Amino acid sequence: MLSLGIETSCDETGVAIVEDGRRVISNVVASSLSLHSKYGGVIPEIASRAQLEYIYAVAGQALKQAGLKTGHSFLGSGKGIGLVCVTAEPGLRGSLLVGLSFARGLSFCWGRPLVYVNHIKAHIYAALFSAAGRPLERRRIRFPFVGLVVSGGHTNLFLVRDFGRFVLLGRSVDDAAGEAFDKVARVLGLGYPGGPQIERLARSGRSGRVRFSCGNLDGAYDFSFSGIKTAVLYKVSKCQSVKVSGSSSSPENRAPKTAGHPASGWVGEPSTETNADIAHGFQEAVFDDIVAKSVSACINKKVAALLVGGGVAINKRFRDKLTHSCRSHKLRVYFSPAEYCPDNAAMVAGLGYWLRRH
Numbered sequence: 001m002l003s004l005g006i007e008t009s010c011d012e013t014g015v016a017i018v019e020d021g022r023r024v025i026s027n028v029v030a031s032s033l034s035l036h037s038k039y040g041g042v043i044p045e046i047a048s049r050a051q052l053e054y055i056y057a058v059a060g061q062a063l064k065q066a067g068l069k070t071g072h073s074f075l076g077s078g079k080g081i082g083l084v085c086v087t088a089e090p091g092l093r094g095s096l097l098v099g100l101s102f103a104r105g106l107s108f109c110w111g112r113p114l115v116y117v118n119h120i121k122a123h124i125y126a127a128l129f130s131a132a133g134r135p136l137e138r139r140r141i142r143f144p145f146v147g148l149v150v151s152g153g154h155t156n157l158f159l160v161r162d163f164g165r166f167v168l169l170g171r172s173v174d175d176a177a178g179e180a181f182d183k184v185a186r187v188l189g190l191g192y193p194g195g196p197q198i199e200r201l202a203r204s205g206r207s208g209r210v211r212f213s214c215g216n217l218d219g220a221y222d223f224s225f226s227g228i229k230t231a232v233l234y235k236v237s238k239c240q241s242v243k244v245s246g247s248s249s250s251p252e253n254r255a256p257k258t259a260g261h262p263a264s265g266w267v268g269e270p271s272t273e274t275n276a277d278i279a280h281g282f283q284e285a286v287f288d289d290i291v292a293k294s295v296s297a298c299i300n301k302k303v304a305a306l307l308v309g310g311g312v313a314i315n316k317r318f319r320d321k322l323t324h325s326c327r328s329h330k331l332r333v334y335f336s337p338a339e340y341c342p343d344n345a346a347m348v349a350g351l352g353y354w355l356r357r358h
């Protein structure tokens with residue numbers, strides 16, 4: 001059965017067609033990111049206006065790519081589509097409203113059932129997809145497993161008994177992991193979104209040169225990333241209080257090369273730490289924390305597999321660290337393929353199908 005998914009929870013407008021919850025037939029995403037980048041974050045009003053503009057064209061494209069839109073009819077008759085699925089929560093209100101209204105309209109016109117999907121849970125479901133262009137992998141994943149979402153809005157660990165029964169084990173009590181990447185990128189003078197830029201900069205950072213740690217909390221599986229963001233801010237401002245004559249303006253070299261200035265309240269050894277060292281230290285600390293808590297959740301809950309999704313899960317260093325740790329604890333880890341890590345409608349269509357079937 002083909003399900004049509006709609007995703008409009010943040011700045012993306014996505015429509016996808018998925019067969020039997022697993023095979024992605026088409027997956028179209030339009031982003032309004034370029035309209036937000038100058039503000040350093042998503043502006044809800046701008047996002048929902050853009051979604052209102054994009055959604056018809058995105059839906060038409062998804063149907064066309066799936067061979068379901070023929071002739072001049074606007075969105076066709078819905079022939080071949082068995083189900084309409086839409087992100088209902090969580091997300092920006094105006095943005096959600098655009099997707100929900102559109103989905104209700106399609107469901108009503110086509111006479112197809114409508115399934116409401118939780119966006120965070122859908123990110124975990126995306127770990128069942130094969131990478132685009134690859135044959136469908138029959139990943140035999142047994143319930144229960146631990147599900148991890150690392151995105152711009154959420155850092156959540158769940159015990160997943162099945163895709164209709166999620167038990168929340170832990171979450172971020174302040175900034176989400178992606179949000180911390182975006183804020184630290186701003187501190188380091190990089191653009192938005194910050195995740196990919198920090199990843200790139202951290203590659204040239206020296207291991208162990210700058211160390212940070214994440215907050216310890218009462219909840220064993222809870223996360224806190226706001227403290228580390230502030231620690232980066234202090235580190236950078238301490239470094240920048242030491243003016244260096246002739247320093248390059250590239251982000252890698254912008255950090256100081258001489259000793260701290262007493263007027264800054266910091267007197268230290270001559271500093272050779274670069275922004276790249278800081279990005280490296282930040283990234284390692286965040287990922288070490290997430291990896292340790294995810295692995296310990298699997299061990300303590302006695303499950304054999306971990307499913308991972310969300311925008312931050314694209315990060316290669318994160319994937320390597322988590323894969324290595326899971327391997328050494330004899331756990332299997334399934335990542336959402338890179339193209340289904342950011343917000344997309346395929347994960348919504350997939351989870352919606354599963355919920356309808358079970």
Ligand code: KG4
Nearest residue numbers: 151152153178193195196311312315342343
């Ligand atoms: O899942 P997503 O597309 O949207 C939400 O549901 O929030 O995640 C977006 C987040 C942004 O904060 C972005 O900076 C982060 O994912 N991100 C990354 C990388 N690529 C995107 N974080 C770390 N490393 C990356 N390569």
Ligand code: ZN
Nearest residue numbers: 123151342343
């Ligand atoms: Zn998301």
